[in-house]
Amino acid sequence: MSPRTVPSTARRWAAAGAGSALLAVTAAGIAAASLHGPLAAPLELGIPAASVPAGDFVAECPRDVRLPAGTAAESGATDPDFAAGSDSARTAVRATVLSDVAARIPGAALTRADGTAIRRISPALPEGHAAQEAATSEEGLSGLSAVSVSGIDEARAAVLRVQPLGGLKSQAGMVRSYLAGDGDLAGLAVSRCQDPANEQWLVGASTLVGRTALLIVSNPSPSASSVDVELFGAEGQVEAGALRGIALAPGESTSIVLAGVAAGEPALGVRIASAGAPVTAVIQQSVLRGLTAGGIDFIEPGARPSQSQVVPGVAVQSAAATGKLTDQRGYADAAPELHVAVPGRQDAVLRVRAFGPAGEVPLPGGGAATAAAGTTARIALDALPVGDYTIAVEADQPVAAGVRLVRGTAGERPVDAAWASSGERLGSQHLLMVPELAVSRIAFGAPEGAAEISLRPVAADGTIGAARTLSTAAGTTAVQDVRDLGAGTVAVLVGAGGDPVYAAQVLTAGASGVSSIGVPPATGGRRDVAVEIGH
Template structure:
């Protein structure tokens, strides 16, 4: 059939339009495909599928803050009976003296940082160390000393950073009294505040007074809960939870109001909000005869292993003769083991003296029921200074309690040795006011070495000494073993196998006290900082 001219022209236009449409569609498809390909390629470059490469934010050095350590209030006599929990005090005995020693060290190559000992309540300056302007020679450092600063109330040591690091600083409070109901010697490190700690070894039997002192040095209110463990298990006591400690204030609580007639109590202190410091001020009065004083410091956190050093015992005959006198049964030394969990603890105790391990009757194996604070007797050990190595199949907390004295009608003193933590680098032990100090070490797992460097009364650091610590023995170092002249403190570091140490303080007559070595230097800190939006 013939096609007309008009029809032919119309068909041609249709074919051209179709070709343009097809061409546009194909070109558009190519453009879109290319764009999609570009997107896929960019995504592949930005985040390769299955890539194992992890890019961490860079580490940024965090400026060091000032070190703040709280020194306890002086020991004071309770007024009236101690039936409640809030302490009420009689005036401090005129024979009692409470002072604070402190040592502050600048970092290597840094100037001496400023430090001040001031009152907790008002921040009034009691004593201080001015910042130095001189830069020490390469490899050397400067030190500053506060000696015998009077402490009529709770005080706070504040040390500024040394360069980019927190200053190595520590302070020790010392209490002495030669007569009165609180006659004796007590010493304690000034503490950095924490939110969780254990105090073990307090007694609340007749004649024994234990006052828990809580202090909040921060600017944030603190709410404290107490967890108490006694001979029969955990003690649920009214008023032991929700204890508010305002910023810059202290609370004094009589533990007999929570748990009476306990020979050896374990107290866990947990705070929310601001961190707190906690000590137990313990005193004993047997009739009219002083039975000793001690400031109980926090012990190492519960763990399957605890090591205690500085346990200084009298002879079994002396202890037996004294304990048989009326009201003197508590002079028998013992180890308190608190089991906070729900499973009984199978405990193995090893005892190390200066010449090596000492055998314990029964092989040193004991069982302590769950939830209790059990006692393991130490009265049969020969006279000497010991270290206790305690292992268990569950986490436990521990402290050793012992007395010193010979005559029932004369004053006797009391000591509580908390468990120590493994020593690391730059632990600063400060000489305690009112007594002479010895550093006591043990290395239960194998031979080790400690490096001690004395700090003189003028703050000058003396030559470092390396001292071997034999495996399975107790090593005691006096000031003469460490340095020359009168010392303000000792810088201690440990290398090799695990080493544990404590400060044993002895004074006039039966005066005795034990302090754990403070935590080592914090050094500089870094944090990973990620930037984004």
């Protein structure tokens, strides 16, 4: 079986047979009861649930960083021409596939969006064998192992597809790293390759002069999708009829220069909703101040709007360094800043709190603010001392949130920028990919209470190390340097217990490179789907 194979015809016939059998048994029971007189009370059958095995694991990385060029880019049309923004740029894609508890490695392949092969990671298991539920290997042993590939120099979008095992979706991950030391796109940009979804929120894109926000929406699914894009700016929701009903065929993507439809916005909240197939979405954000590069990063989807948002992995440099930057002409946005999008029709009253390694750090005004309905508000964080923080936002209306980070110093030295997205509470097991070309540290924020985190390093040869425990006190942020987990660590299995804890990777390179990526969701398994039986 190829990793792209859908459930077989035999499975569909089996499901149909099960439904027919259920009809026959139900009819026979009612007939038998009628022979002995009327039923004492109506028989409550309800709607039966059919167990549907999980499909392939699918994750997509955006294409390498490129500079929009030509009149199409200036007009904001989709699919503009692109040009390289650096002569020294390097890119690397890394992927890891985890076994099941019986140490079976599922079939996995890395392809381009059009389905052409990049790399076969592991051979597909026979379909019958893969469908079996197994707790031990053929030798009677149980345990986890992995297979990884690194250093893949692929400029185009990459899709990872992994075969399910035992009716459960396999656990895997992929990450793209970009690093350049010169040109308009100098800096570090890292993307955690995404699972497709039907609704996504990206917060913080800037379309001011010299800032380029390129929205990339892709459909890695085998069926078509229709996409709507909504934008929330400083003065309210942006009307953009051209961003409604964008048709994406299987394997197709589109790129939209957001300045063409929402120019002059210091921070945008972007909602992507798809009907039909789920899609992936990312914003390539770059800054150019005159002839000086000011940073490059991917803005990734965060948590959906709610009255509570948590943004982990907020790295703040010294206030002195930031002050020297912002004192320069054109550098007003070279400072850490919280962005809050309010998609509803009522203003949101906000309470913002910052939790560092030693506990909560007070914000000016007690962190109180109001964000107008339909807008994306900005709240300065440059008063925070140097350190790693978790930013918590409480609101009386649903909001989405993200934080802009900046790393660099004044003068002729380069400056880089990054965007941290809000996250979800950690669960029992997540697979964090460790990016190449950068130094990684994992920041864990526990805004409500104490938590314990389990960390198991995954080595390049597929071995999984012993668990290490990291404790986080209530209202603090704890940091784990990935280098301390062992040389050659390509991924980390992370689990959490206790009160809610959130996490993100903070990535650095050289004197100024910075990026931040969130934690992928825990992999889901078999689903129960309600099946209505009619006539």
